[in-house]
Amino acid sequence: MTVRLSYEDGTIRVDADADSAESLPPLPGVEADPRSETSRAPAYRYAAIRRALAVAGVRVDDRVLDASDRAAEAVGLADGLSTDYDLREYQREALDAWRDAGDRGVLELPTGAGKTVIAIRAIVDLGVPTMVVVPTVDLLDQWQRELEAEFDVPIGRFGGGEQRREAVTVSTYDSAYLKADDVGDAFEFVVFDEVHHLGGEGYRDVARLLAAPARLGLTATFERPDDAHEAVAELIGDRVYGLDADDLAGEHLAPYDIRRIEVDLTPEERERYDEKQGTFVEYVRDAGITFTSGSDYQELVKRSGNDPAAREALLAKQDAREIMMNATRKVERLAAILDRHRNDRVIVFTAHTDLVYRLSERFLLPAITAETSAAERRETLERFRDGTYGRVVAANVLDEGVDVPAANVAVVLSGSGSEREFTQRLGRVLRPKDDGGRAILYEVVSAETAEERVASRRR
Template sequence: MLKEVNWSVSRTYRSETECEPYQFYSDALIQSKSLDLLLGYFSSATISVLSGGFAVFLSSGGIARIVINDVLSDQDKHAIKQATQREAALFPIDLLNVKGLRKTLDDYGRHFFECLSWLIANQRIQMKIIRPKNRRGISHYKSGIFSDGIEQVGFKGSCNFTAYGLLENLEEMDVYLSWENGRSSQWINNQAEYFQKIFSGDADFVEYLDVNAVTVAIQKEFGDKTIGELLIEERELLERKRKFFENPLLQRTFDKVNAKLEYIIREPRFPYLDGPRAYQIEAYERWRKKGTKGIFAMATGTGKTITSLNCILQEFKKNSSHTYHALILVPTITLVDQWVKEVRSFNFQEVFKVSSKNDWQNELTTLVSTSKRISLSFIIVSTYASFVKDKFRRLVNDLPEDTIFIADEGHNLASPIVAEKLKGFKLQKRIGLSATPKRIYDPEGTQGMERFFDDREPYTFSFPMEQAIKQGVLCSYYYFPHIIRLAPDELSRYIEISNRLAKLSRFKRSPENDIIIERLLLTRKRIIHKATHKLPTTIDILTHQFQERGNLKYTFVYVPEGESFEIREEADELVADNIKLINQYTREIAKIDDNILVNQFISGMKDRQEILDQFQSGVIDVIASMKCLDEGVDIPRAEVAIFCSSTGNPRQFVQRRGRILRNHPEKDHAVIHDLVVIPDYTERNLDADTYALEKGLVKAELERVMHFASLSRNPYNAEDVFKSVCDYYDLNVYSIQNELSAV
């Protein structure tokens, strides 16, 4: 903050004294959020001279507004012209990479001017070019205001904002501190009003110019004496910058800037310049108010990971020991890697992975042992499967008490294996993450999760999909369910199993009967899951899309997969039956047209990121996947999804819907096709028990369908598709929807 700077006691800065103009600019830049400069001559070489300070300023979200006269170097004119033509928008700058930014700003070569163009084009540096109206002469201001968002520091002096003015001339400037006295505060207020009048375009005493009207400073026009004072020799001056910083009077300031740079390079921070969204701030505040324990019920795609990591960040900022401690549990190894990537985006340096694929034991044992004596930072990301192992549990027991415990897909905590290991769990700072905390199909998991996190509906923080779509966090979508009928042989087997289940339901429950019922339910589930007619329906949908759009770009196809896994590090897709299915779907999709490029995306592939990148760029048109795309993969460019899987797991469908609803600048909405298996009832006479059993199954499917439809752009389409089904089973879609709302 600006109040923390040791400003010149006299509030004056002069060349060749202990308080140089360079020192003022550097001290002010590294503490500011905004800078308004009212200038005469301007040269971007000054930004290069002050590269360290400007790198800190820009990476902290700072915005500079600059008014300049109509004399520029040829390079600066070209850079501004590029920016006005938006050519620089193609040149990416990572403002959070303060080390790389400083290097670019220090260079003053081609890369520097590309960087300057990008900063102007993206309004990190905003410029107005002026000259006096109806008068000869030029704009010759030399004043400005720095602000940290609370306090301001103003200055006025003789120094042009050029490298020559900063490095060579004998210059002086007077400084005004907003908190110091009424005179300084009044000067700053008057200066701010005057600057705003000019910058807003409302000043009737100046003429506003575009870059084409700028006069390029050249030796022929200005003469040798003026050249040194203006712009032409600044490249040579920059070569003398190193010698300039050898001045012992300036070394202290230079060291201070470098120290600030090193601090920012190592300091944990939010990964986006705009900071956390309002709802992410609210989530943290509610969690704190709840006693740092609770569930975050957040729709897939709304940033559960970022929201929970922001809690670690905010706790770190409040920690007097300046350390962070966290233990994060996730279902799969793939998610371990994805969480680690997100953790590192916050610039947390000490990150440890725990899974069957990592040799973690020695490193983590040393860490935990050392942390008992010295305050060390760490974030451990582990699979649930590794968490339940005794050798890891012993280490967890020795973690510091302020360690934040985050459970991704927190329902896993209720599994018997994990629940047993959580007895006597001492970590009290807890966050449970789930898109669907309240699960009708999993009451035990819901209750276990709620007990562990001491939370109930509406939960510590909720951010449902409806709210996310309304606020533009997720894009809107069209939803098209398609009824799939079973093939004759499938239907015959399905009827046989249903009849046996109906008979068994009449008997008193027993362990033996429960085992038989469970086996029959699984067999019937596989019939529905792998229904033969799903593939031709999928091809019909894609063929229609291709005829309508001329391509199949940005399309996901969720192919039916085999088993469903819970506490497993890797959901193995590479079983023979699964390989056969995904190969079959891939071949048939590719046959639609020779120009369609379709790729599989399954566990164990080494080139998965390359496939995703090619999909994002449109090289690959269609991705066929099973479970892999459920694992937190972020592909905002995806526009169309076909759900061929019928696992009976509503959570999976909710996750997949969230995957397709990520926002992208070139994406207005998403389209979801959902293949719903309904047995052919038209030619069947069902007994009362079988009818009741099937009615329950159909109702369960319609609950998911109506939930999807209710948030879509075309909510009434589903009602039309299922009208005859509802009539046969005496079901009402509105009653189903009301029941869902009441849950």
């Protein structure tokens, strides 16, 4: 008995004659397709199907990864893949754990721990057509530069105005989403950088439509509060190795301190905050909303559509949040921090674009927000790297996907309760320093407000 496997529009087509089909073992994800009188499974099931057929002793005519154009691209690939990187002990342990898991799974390591280095070593070890998927154009550029510096092969690119496929290709998640069913049989290995993005329902299709049996996820924070990391594990594999910043600080990452600074609201801010927060608290108490889960907040949002009191409470909560996040004395404390670290490389993080522009104007800080053009962002970061700028202020956009090796001080003026956001902001300053100095992260928190709970939750 022979079963033929082929790739077709994001699926694995399973062909067997009628007699053979009845005696096939159960195959993961495979269902009958009456239209083609065959069976099919989502492409990501390819490796599991091959394993099931091998265990059952079924002969396979495998045409999934044997397209002629892909084979032509792969000619001489292994000869052009090499790296001078010497893996640290924990990096080797991480790579070995991934190999032992069947070349599938997620590595959870802090920013600056060398996840890219591990992935490059994996690409060399496998020596097969590979796609690296990243969330931002900044990361797209960084990966392309890194791969071009290491490998003696052309590097393809999907994203940032280019659509060029090579045996080793870098893509944004958005471009991969658009092209996955067209190139799903072109790569045997796929690396998902910042793999937690795959938890988004749309991006999951990127992994579903690719047949690549070898899959590596990289992240500093795997688990998501919405539990979508469980879907990521199904598509990529479980977390097979993990370390946090404390495990590596002092030897492989910069030693660091986290300093929490509390500031009081001004009398005017206190009066407005208490009024707005009181309106919110009174409504949710009377409505029996406890906020023990994310669905409780969604319930308030849903009610606000037809309940004026709910809408008033929701707007009051937003107003109270803006007051505590953008408190006047936070700005005054930032002035003292910037003066104390006038010779250091400082990144200031905020949650609101308006505050970024206020700080930029007051302290003459280069600003980066979602409104900043890609060209201006790249120029600003390059000047930060080369020392032209000694400090920069940003609203969320530098939380991930940006290589800022020179920074050694971070100031969080405002943010969410997300552990991921906090870990990524800390990671901006953890890369080892030439002088062996310590990194510092300041949290500036409005005292006697809900921000105290937010700050505790993210840690």
